[in-house]
Amino acid sequence: MFLYVLKRLLQSVVTILLVVTIVFLLLRLLPTDYYFTEDELMKLTEQQKHDRLQAAGFLDHPLTQLVRFYKQLFTEFDLGTSRRIQANQPVISVIGSKFEVSMRLGLISLGISLVLGVCFGVLQARYKDGIFDHLGTAYTVFVNAVPSLVTYSLVLAFGARVLGLPSMYSMRKPELSSILPVVCLSIGSIAGYMLWTRRYMVDELNKDYIRLAKLKGMSTRSVMYRHVLKNAFVPLAQYLPYSILLTVGGSLLVERFFSVPGMGPLLTDAIARYDTTVVQGVVMLYATLGILGVFLGDVLMTLIDPRIHLGKKGGTR
Amino acid sequence: MKKVLALVLTLAMLLSLAFVSTASAAEITDLRTYETTAREMETWNIHSSQLANDLNVLCNLIDGLLTNDAHGALVGNAAKEWYTEDGGKTWTFVLNDGMKWVDKDGNEKADVVAEDWVTGLEWVLNFSKNGASNTSMPIEMIVGAADYYEYTKYLAETYQRIVDDGVTVPDELRKYIDPSCFDTTVFKEMVGIATPDEKTIVYTCTDELSYFPSVATYNCLYPLSAKLIEEVGVEGYQGITWENLWYSGPYTVTSYVHQNEKILTANPNYWNADNIKRFNTVTIKMVESQDVAYNLFQTGELDHVTLTQSTLSTIYASESHEFHNNLSEARPTKYSYQIHLVYDKNNEDGTKDTNWNTAIANEAFRLSWYYGLDLTPYLARTNAINPLACQNFVYTGNAVSVNGSGVDYTQMVRDELGLQYSNETYARVDAEKAAAYKAQAMEELTAKGVTFPVEIDYYIQGNSQTAKDSADTLAQVFSDCLGDDYVKLNILTYVSSPTNEVRIPQLASIYINGWGADFADPINFLGQETYGEDNAYYSMNYSMINNATDEDLIATYTEFTQMVNDAKAITDDQDARYAAFAKAEAYFLNHALAIPCNYEVAWELTCINPYSKVYSAYGIQAYRYVNWETNDAIYTTDEVAALAEAYNSAE
Numbered sequence: 017m018f019l020y021v022l023k024r025l026l027q028s029v030v031t032i033l034l035v036v037t038i039v040f041l042l043l044r045l046l047p048t049d050y051y052f053t054e055d056e057l058m059k060l061t062e063q064q065k066h067d068r069l070q071a072a073g074f075l076d077h078p079l080t081q082l083v084r085f086y087k088q089l090f091t092e093f094d095l096g097t098s099r100r101i102q103a104n105q106p107v108i109s110v111i112g113s114k115f116e117v118s119m120r121l122g123l124i125s126l127g128i129s130l131v132l133g134v135c136f137g138v139l140q141a142r143y144k145d146g147i148f149d150h151l152g153t154a155y156t157v158f159v160n161a162v163p164s165l166v167t168y169s170l171v172l173a174f175g176a177r178v179l180g181l182p183s184m185y186s187m188r189k190p191e192l193s194s195i196l197p198v199v200c201l202s203i204g205s206i207a208g209y210m211l212w213t214r215r216y217m218v219d220e221l222n223k224d225y226i227r228l229a230k231l232k233g234m235s236t237r238s239v240m241y242r243h244v245l246k247n248a249f250v251p252l253a254q255y256l257p258y259s260i261l262l263t264v265g266g267s268l269l270v271e272r273f274f275s276v277p278g279m280g281p282l283l284t285d286a287i288a289r290y291d292t293t294v295v296q297g298v299v300m301l302y303a304t305l306g307i308l309g310v311f312l313g314d315v316l317m318t319l320i321d322p323r324i325h326l327g328k329k330g331g332t333r
Numbered sequence: 334m335k336k337v338l339a340l341v342l343t344l345a346m347l348l349s350l351a352f353v354s355t356a357s358a359a360e361i362t363d364l365r366t367y368e369t370t371a372r373e374m375e376t377w378n379i380h381s382s383q384l385a386n387d388l389n390v391l392c393n394l395i396d397g398l399l400t401n402d403a404h405g406a407l408v409g410n411a412a413k414e415w416y417t418e419d420g421g422k423t424w425t426f427v428l429n430d431g432m433k434w435v436d437k438d439g440n441e442k443a444d445v446v447a448e449d450w451v452t453g454l455e456w457v458l459n460f461s462k463n464g465a466s467n468t469s470m471p472i473e474m475i476v477g478a479a480d481y482y483e484y485t486k487y488l489a490e491t492y493q494r495i496v497d498d499g500v501t502v503p504d505e506l507r508k509y510i511d512p513s514c515f516d517t518t519v520f521k522e523m524v525g526i527a528t529p530d531e532k533t534i535v536y537t538c539t540d541e542l543s544y545f546p547s548v549a550t551y552n553c554l555y556p557l558s559a560k561l562i563e564e565v566g567v568e569g570y571q572g573i574t575w576e577n578l579w580y581s582g583p584y585t586v587t588s589y590v591h592q593n594e595k596i597l598t599a600n601p602n603y604w605n606a607d608n609i610k611r612f613n614t615v616t617i618k619m620v621e622s623q624d625v626a627y628n629l630f631q632t633g634e635l636d637h638v639t640l641t642q643s644t645l646s647t648i649y650a651s652e653s654h655e656f657h658n659n660l661s662e663a664r665p666t667k668y669s670y671q672i673h674l675v676y677d678k679n680n681e682d683g684t685k686d687t688n689w690n691t692a693i694a695n696e697a698f699r700l701s702w703y704y705g706l707d708l709t710p711y712l713a714r715t716n717a718i719n720p721l722a723c724q725n726f727v728y729t730g731n732a733v734s735v736n737g738s739g740v741d742y743t744q745m746v747r748d749e750l751g752l753q754y755s756n757e758t759y760a761r762v763d764a765e766k767a768a769a770y771k772a773q774a775m776e777e778l779t780a781k782g783v784t785f786p787v788e789i790d791y792y793i794q795g796n797s798q799t800a801k802d803s804a805d806t807l808a809q810v811f812s813d814c815l816g817d818d819y820v821k822l823n824i825l826t827y828v829s830s831p832t833n834e835v836r837i838p839q840l841a842s843i844y845i846n847g848w849g850a851d852f853a854d855p856i857n858f859l860g861q862e863t864y865g866e867d868n869a870y871y872s873m874n875y876s877m878i879n880n881a882t883d884e885d886l887i888a889t890y891t892e893f894t895q896m897v898n899d900a901k902a903i904t905d906d907q908d909a910r911y912a913a914f915a916k917a918e919a920y921f922l923n924h925a926l927a928i929p930c931n932y933e934v935a936w937e938l939t940c941i942n943p944y945s946k947v948y949s950a951y952g953i954q955a956y957r958y959v960n961w962e963t964n965d966a967i968y969t970t971d972e973v974a975a976l977a978e979a980y981n982s983a984e
Contacts, residue, residue, distance in 0.1 A: 047833060049830070049832065049833045049837075050830065050833070053384070054830065054831065054832055056383065057830075057832040057833075060465065064465040064468070064469075067460065067464065067465045067486065068464050068465055070490075071460070071464045071465075097572065100375050101375070102375065102376075102591060103375045103376035103378070103381070103572065104376065104378070104568075104571045104572025104573075105572055105574070110591075113591065114591070172628060173628075176628065176632045177631070177632060182634070183625075183628055183629050183632055183634055184593075184618060184620065184625075184629065184634070185593060186593070186594065187588075187590045187593060187594075188588070272370060272621045273621055273625065275370065275592065275593050275594075275618065275619050275620055275621065275625075276593070277590045277591050277592045277593035281370070281592070288829075289375075
């Protein structure tokens with residue numbers, strides 16, 4: 017197990033560095049005209065543009081820039097400064113200021129989704145083809161069929177006009193103003209957890225060992241919770257650490273819609289504004305979280321299901 | 334008894350009326366406004382910013398020398414008086430007493446002194462400190478500014494080479510060769526700025542510039558305390574935040590959450606607090622779109638909202654709509670939109686589009702557009718209720734310059750053209766002339782081998798439905814007004830950058846662009862269209878007139894350029910200068926070298942009297958939250974109309 021963990025960690029570091037290097041070099045392949053805003057392209061002379069690029073180090077060879085980037089990263093843990101998102105601010109502080117908000121809302125939403133989604137999923141499986149199942153299926157279909165922005169608009173209209181909740185997130189009143197964003201974040205995830213819990217549980221219910229347990233006289237409740245749910249939860253658990261870590265990433269749509277100052281829109285904003293240092297920082301963060309999430313998911317599976325042995329052939333599920 | 338009862342009831346009614354009247358007339362003390370998230374601030378450094386997103390906030394935090402009033406006139410701000418004694422070659426600004434730099438909490442940090450304007454201009458012109466941001470106007474207008482910029486740039490490059498070679502430069506030497514360490518000693522020797530005393534600043538211009546005071550509203554001439562640089566360092570000021578910025582304006586920032594909201598609070602130590610009206614706080618909320626802003630307005634979380642076309646149509650169409658009687662027309666923005674014609678267009682394969690280039694060089698062809706295009710349906714895309722409010726028959730923006738008799742420069746141009754705005758018809762259209770010019774153009778151009786219909790390539794952003802709808806309307810206008818046998822508008826798309834994807838490869842036949850002034854002189858507009866001059870932005874980058882080969886066209890442009898330069902040379906008589914510019918502009922338009930298109934006039938729901946706001950046709954002062962008149966109830970359409978009438982009669 018220890019060797020497996022060590023090997024995976026080393027692989028993870030190499031993968032992250034590879035991702036960051038590729039993104040770094042790809043960004044340098046873009047024409048430098050994208051460095052400027054349309055307004056700057058209109059008003060700056062060619063000499064002024066050259067001066068700006070020179071001052072920003074963009075005229076150096078990409079590999080020289082890459083070496084400089086890694087030197088700064090490894091010696092000073094410095095990801096550089098933002099060029100446009102928050103001009104001349106360290107990228108770490110730009111990300112840091114948004115990290116906490118997204119994670120807080122994301123974790124609350126994940127907790128709600130997990131509890132409600134799994135509970136409703138269990139009910140759907142338990143009463144398959146009954147009223148719970150039909151209602152749950154209708155909800156899942158609705159959430160997946162209706163575009164998210166329409167759903168959010170409905171939530172906003174009902175929450176703000178009928179219940180009088182704040183329409184946009186406020187750092188000064190985070191409790192009350194978090195309600196609508198959390199509801200919107202949860203709506204889709206609840207449907208997801210319901211769908212997969214139901215599916216895995218129905219799969220388990222059709223297996224021979226469940227039939228045997230029932231024939232041996234075990235109560236339905238006992239079968240459901242001691243065997244079916246436990247086994248059905250293993251594949252869900254694999255993605256749990258990943259989901260938890262990715263709450264840091266926020267949600268582009270929800271955060272935009274409710275003006276949540278989180279991580280969601282940061283990457284797209286940074287790409288749109290050609291803020292290369294922020295793009296590199298965010299990509300590095302997402303790559304790290306993604307790889308770490310998958311790794312922790314594998315470890316968690318082994319803890320939940322002792323039959324699974326990492327590092328041994330045929331041991332993985 | 335009945336009399337007593339009647340008296341009591343009357344009194345009660347009067348009291349309640351008085352109460353209602355008082356309540357509805359109450360002013361807002363804490364303003365709640367908004368910006369869309371795409372327009373979030375990027376920097377708190379006013380000297381490096383060139384974005385309206387930043388400057389709309391920053392102009393409230395630091396006082397420049399001059400500002401504008403609600404009618405657009407220049408008024409004192411940090412400077413209480415300004416004058417020239419030599420026809421505009423040197424300009425003297427005298428500062429007010431008692432101005433202080435404060436921190437975000439209003440704690441006093443230093444006095445505002447004349448030297449702060451020297452430090453500010455040094456920062457702008459020092460390549461090591463500010464790159465090339467905001468250098469254009471000072472370099473062009475202030476003696477020695479260009480030399481100082483080049484000097485610091487040369488030193489910066491040299492110093493960088495020394496450092497790259499691994500040489501460690503001792504601090505006592507570094508302050509002489511690294512421009513990022515410079516104080517203002519060398520700067521004052523090289524550049525035309527002087528401070529005879531703590532309250533006086535004297536600028537020496539490169540020429541006699543009557544409009545130089547209008548540049549004093551712009552951020553390139555904003556102050557910077559040397560003590561702030563001492564406190565935070567050069568790098569610290571480059572990346573200054575709202576928390577360590579020093580403030581001298583009517584507001585400080587007391588809360589800022591990126592992409593969420595910022596709160597401006599009345600500066601408790603503001604020198605001019607007794608003479609201007611301010612809000613206690615201004616909360617600027619960042620919203621995803623105008624539709625979300627409308628939602629916030631409906632729930633009472635905003636004090637104004639600009640309406641999208643669809644929302645406006647919904648409210649306007651329904652008399653029972655809660656806001657139907659509150660629709661009000663906003664004031665025009667400072668941008669003057671033109672249909673810019675391209676005289677050197679390429680095909681997608683890089684070859685010349687000879688058909689187009691030959692056609693557009695023909696004056697009769699251009700004039701058939703000028704007299705034939707009734708743009709009313711296109712204007713309705715901006716203003717569906719009152720499209721003619723957006724009509725524009727001149728090149729220069731409204732209210733940029735006013736002559737000694739108080740006549741707006743654009744009125745002088747319209748007088749030259751013999752063309753006035755009408756509330757009923759699009760007055761520029763003359764169907765007979767258009768038909769005659771069309772027939773003439775077809776005859777002349779057919780002889781030159783041009784095939785009809787002439788294809789007009791018009792580019793819009795690919796993912797914008799609004800742009801597509803407007804372009805469809807424009808195509809219909811061309812079809813209806815000029816005929817499908819004559820021209821055909823092709824709507825083409827770019828992905829993200831019109832400059833890189835369309836302008837640089839010269840793929841478009843026309844552009845519709847808005848230009849806003851940076852200072853108060855027609856040269857700011859007409860100087861963009863001259864022939865053979867490197868700093869003529871539209872000629873160099875859009876019309877590409879310098880590549881044209883048609884002799885008649887070049888002769889027309891040369892004549893126009895001469896007229897502009899003759900007007901520019903008049904520096905001792907402002908009225909004569911404006912009259913000469915008006916003639917040049919009329920010549921430009923009579924030859925249809927570009928075709929005036931529209932102004933932007935939107936509709937809004939508001940609790941703010943739009944006619945009490947600062948009106949600035951140039952520069953950065955338009956968003957100062959001072960002297961605003963507000964109402965805690967939404968203004969009705971009639972009330973705004975009355976405010977407009979009162980405003981116009983006071984002009």
